[in-house]
Amino acid sequence: MEKLDLYSMLPEELADYFVSIGEPKFRAAQAFKGLARGERIAEITTLSKKLRDRLSDETLDTPPTVELKLTSKIDGTVKYLFRLFDGACVESVLMKYKHGNTLCISSQVGCRMGCKFCASTLAGRERDLLPSELLGQITAAQRDSGERVDNVVMMGIGEPLDNFDNVVKFLKLVNHKDGLNIGYRHISLSTCGVVPKIRALAEVDIPITLSISLHASDDEKRSAIMPVNKKWNIDALLLACVDYYKKTSRRISFEYTLISGKNDTEDDARALASLLKKYFVPIHAPIHVNLIRVNEVKETGFVAGSVDSAKRFAETLESLGVVATVRRRLGSDVNAACGQLRRSASAVQV
Ligand code: SAH
DSSP: OOOOOGGGGHHHHHHHHHHTOOOOTTTTHHHHHHHHOOOOGOOOTTTTTHHHHHHHBBBBOOEEEEEEEEEEEOOOEEEEEOOOTSSSSEEEEEEEEEEEEEEOOOOOOOOOOOOOOOOOOTTTTEEEOOHHHHHHHHHHHHHHHHOOOEEEEEESOGGGGGHHHHHHHHHHHHHHTTTTTOOGEEEEEEEEEOOOHHHHHHHHTTOOEEEEEOOOHHHHHHEEEOOOOHOOOOOHHHHHHHHHHHHOOEEEEEEEOOTTTTTTTTHHHHHHHHHHHHHTTTOOOOEEEEEOOOOOTTTOOOOOOOHHHHHHHHHHHHHTEEEEEEOOTTGGGOOOTHHHHHHHHHHOOO
């Protein structure tokens, strides 16, 4: 029988659980404080030894463990490979900025979205991560590094909106005032464009920042590198973004990976600016584009252009009134690009 996962429970659910095993309700608050910080059950000493022994036996008491850790000599970025209770591994990246520490977390073991440039999707999706495993990446990174995680970005392995219910639950757990208490404004979620789930996210009233992986500004080019576009095209995606903004007033940012010869010419920049302006100027929504030169993944064959051409692309966008930033590539010496470490680690194991 599958064991109960207390780490995925909100205090009110823990209260029901404790009552069901004949314990008083207030145990929930005691337990939640420890669980939300990623303590093993044996460490939660506000609970009696007898109760801890019982819970350790009967429930899932195996937060993610550090399987591998690489620290960048260039910028201090730490890349973690975490091992989960069933042996599966996922990656998280801890980046240190002046405005605080940001952890990039994974949302699934593998991914089924099939983006042609991405290492995470090469072997498909194995399974979704549990709410506790989304949270556990943060608590494990905090405990290992001794650093507080101030900001969270869901930009690691997997498509967060393809694991919607667990992601929403995780957001409530991480935001809880008796837990890590990380504000929704300090959390962003990146999606390749699962349109119905963008609409569902607007309904749950969790004001995180949405980031859209756009990468092309016409359907032909986007479908060629992102199969998801064949199901929900650019128009459907941007209309969902417009509605998300109308509903939440939260700024949406767009990710645009520059791939040499595919989407990085001056004409591409002009097309991108006019596309975004067409949808967002009428509703007075700010538009922000994050440009990143593609991380070259051996299996995909895509090539990055020069830093100068990325700068020119940004300048063209800016000259047309679209705010654009060329992202620094942190941790380039530790395989910080998504999915690369997990693949090389599993290749070693084989
Ligand atoms: N599935 C989500 C989040 C994970 S990917 C999404 O698609 O947004 C996080 C970001 O990294 C996305 O913008 C994705 O398109 C981008 N990405 C994936 N592989 C990349 C690569 N090789 N080089 C640069 N960016 C990449």
